[in-house]
Amino acid sequence: MTIETAHAAAPGTPLAVGPGEPLFALHDVGYKYSGRQIALDGVNLAIWPGERVVLLGANGSGKSTLLKLLDGIVGPTSGSIRALGLDVAAVAAGEDGFHFHREVGLVFQDPDIQLFSATVLDDVAFGPLQLGLERDEVGRRCADALAEMGIAHLADRAPFELSGGEKKRAAIASVLSLRPQVVLLDEPTASLDPRTKWVLVDLIQRLAAAGRTLIVATHELDIVPLIADRVVVLSEQGRVVADGTPAAVLADRDLLVSANLIHEHLHEHGVVAHSHPHDAWDGHHEAAGSVL
Ligand SMILES: Nc1ncnc2c1ncn2[C@@H]1O[C@H](COP(=O)(O)OP(=O)(O)OP(=O)(O)O)[C@@H](O)[C@H]1O
Ligand SMILES: [Mg+2]
Known part of the structure; x- marks a missing residue:
């Protein structure tokens, strides 16, 4: 698959990967926050379109x-990352940021970081407006993203007046409106009620079916087999300790205990197959267009 963009030539150029090339290539990546201990250590990963x-x-x-590294917000403090054919250190330094961020969108773990406008609608419109899209297209994208997250009725509310789960949904909508090729989701189901959680699982499945690349950080083992083809496990020292299929990783009890993902005295986790109805919002799904 080739990711194509309207990249108007210049600095780092690519923004596309050819057949046989990973979308993200991490070589011996380390990250150390200033004055703090190492957060990532010796990470080698190739993530494919x-x-x-x-x-x-x-x-x-x-x-x-x-x-944050995959989103080009910060560059690695050691090693290197190429993302969509660009050097992430250069993107983090400001080069090609505009083009990069129309292709790669991150939903932050903390929605308060993502929501800074006077209203939810303004936040959801911010990205498309930054892209210079026409007013009608911005309106369509906002309506679709708000409907997808079931929050059209919150469009005129101030983000700080929302509940935690509503903020999370608004933050996700503000990334969906950009329609990025790569969607990075940091604990997307945290603080969501069960119905909203399963709506999000359904959304992730549809984004993937539409060819998007999805990278999701989560603690919720029950959704993993439904949203992933591949699971990368980090140790508490920030090293990759496993990289495999959901079935293989979730069946490795010793791995899950050592990575502190399950507690051995609690309960069994298997590969849980759920079949929930996903036409949530109590049958009032606001489906307008599509964020795909
Ligand atoms: N802004 C920061 N400044 C200094 N250290 C930080 C900062 N953000 C994170 N860290 C440290 O880096 C390490 C990794 O943090 P990170 O937030 O990436 O972990 P995480 O796997 O996302 O955890 P969680 O499951 O709690 O969200 C931790 O030791 C953390 O204390
Ligand atoms: Mg985190």
Whole structure:
């Protein structure tokens, strides 16, 4: 698959990968916050177009840090990352940021970081407006993203007035409206009620079916087989300790215990197959267009 963009030539050029090239190539990547301990250590990963990857790891294992690196917000403090044919260190330094961020969108773990406008609608419109899209197209994208997350009725509310789960849905809508090729989701189901959680699982499946590349950090083992083809496990020292199929990783009890993903005295986790109705919002799905 080739990711194509309207990249108007210049600095780092590519923004596309050819057949046989990974979308993200991480070589011996380390990240150390200033004055703090190492968050990521010796990470080697290749992520391919169209993959659905889940990042698993205990608190502090570096999942959010890794997503920030993949989003070009920060560059690695050691090693290198190429993303969509660009050097992430250069993107983090400001080069090609506009083009990069129309292709790669990150939903932050903390929605308060993502929501800064006077209203939810303004936040959802911010990205498309930055892209310079026509007013009608911006309106369509906002309506679709708000409907997809079931929050059309919150469009005129101030983000700070929303509940935690509503903020999360608004933050996701603000990335969906950009329609990026790569969607990075940091704990997308945290603080969502069960119905909204399964709506999000359904959304992730549809984005993947539409060819998007998805990389999702989560703690919720029950959704992993439904949203991933591949699971990368980080140790508490920020190292990759497993990289395999959901079935293989979730069946490895010793791995899950050592990575602090399950507690051995709690309960069994198997590969849980759920079949929930996904036409949620109590049958009032606001489906307008499509965010795909
Ligand atoms: N802004 C920061 N400044 C200094 N250290 C940080 C900062 N953000 C994270 N860290 C540290 O880096 C390490 C990795 O943090 P990170 O947020 O990437 O973990 P995580 O796997 O996302 O954890 P969680 O499951 O709690 O979200 C932790 O030790 C954390 O304390
Ligand atoms: Mg995190």
